[in-house]
Amino acid sequence: MSHDYKSVQWTPFKIRFDRWMLAGIALYLVLFAVIGEINQPPGESVHPVQAMIRATGTLAFLLLTFILCIGPLARLTDRFKPFLYNRRHLGVTTFLIALVHAALVIMWYHGFSETNPLVSVFISNPRYESLSGFPFEVLGFAALVIMFLMAATSHDFWNANLGPGLWKALHMGVYFAYALLVIHIALGAIQFNKSPIYVALLAASAVTVAGLHVITGFAAMRPSDRTANEGWLKVAAIDDMEDARAKIVRPLKGEAIAVFRDGNKISAVSNVCRHQGGPLGEGKIVDGCITCPWHGFQYRMEDGQSPPPFTEKIATYATRIVEGVVYVNPEPNPPGTPQTPSQIGASA
Secondary structure, three states: OOOOOOOOOOOHHHHHHHHHHHHHHHHHHHHHHHHHHHOOOOOOOOOHHHHHHHHHHHHHHHHHHHHHHHHHHHHHOHHHHHHHHOHHHHHHHHHHHHHHHHHHHHHHHHOOOOOOHHHHHHHOOOOOOOOOOOOHHHHHHHHHHHHHHHHHOOOHHHHHHHOHHHHHHHHOHHHHHHHHHHHHHHHOHHHHOOOHHHHHHHHHHHHHHHHHHHHHHHHHHOOOOOOEEOOEEEEEEHHHOOOOOEEEEOOOOOOOEEEEEEOOEEEEEEOEOOOOOOEHHHOEEEOOEEEOOOOOOEEEOOOOEOOOOOOOEOOEEOEEEEOOEEEEOOOOOOOOOOOOOEEOOOOO
16 A cells, blocks of 8 residues: 555566566567468468557457456456456556557558548548448547546546546446447458457457356345344354455445454455455455455454555444354444454354
């Protein structure tokens, strides 16, 4: 956590991640160019600029597909949680690759006339009424604008000044951008290059993103089937609760609740981080504080307040233990309200 705005601080983990990411990008571009040249029919060739247009376009789409899969995959397995900490790096990198793709397209296809290249993108093909002849470039340009807004507002400065709600709503535009790109590719690359590889890549990517979100979405929306005890929701048996981790309970109304075990103490807080709405229950306890898995924001278990000098607060909930089973009161306390943890081994 940071209480002021600083340039990005690269930890050893982030440095290693970025090195592997850049190496992977370079390898992809090289392999794309080599394989593309090898598979060209005899007597035909592709200009290096055209090859780079295709390489950067497919790479940006694949990276964005992976970014959209990180959230649901991290909910299904802990193996993908490290990517949550670097999703911002991936997003900005994806935008830069998409920007290179767009710049090459504009230069190669719209840069050799007297018309302004950007203007040419919008007026060179006005066939909006035709499906096969639709100006797919406009869709790609719109997606690029959305990705630019997201990259430009990725710093915590904008999250603090726009507010978590507006900031998150803005960044949810990535799904609209992705939909535009799917149509952009379907009406563009696939129309002019009917290779089954492109068709399979597009279909598999779109189905994977949609499928993962549907699976995790239904799991999150499922009403709690836990039996109640005088209005309190059953969480789990004590023996089933992992130390320094949480069980997430979803009441029929209100926010999901994260019920944490820290040694012999049981506490419950809102599952929603006040930074960017991250799922606190998927994080862990570090140095006595609940730590968000997205960006490391922390809250004390006993009162839901961030340790000084930070000021974020989340709702707390009363808990109790009855015959070795943990229960939580679904009625939240006001954010930052002290709530005595339940003690394992003590009476309810």
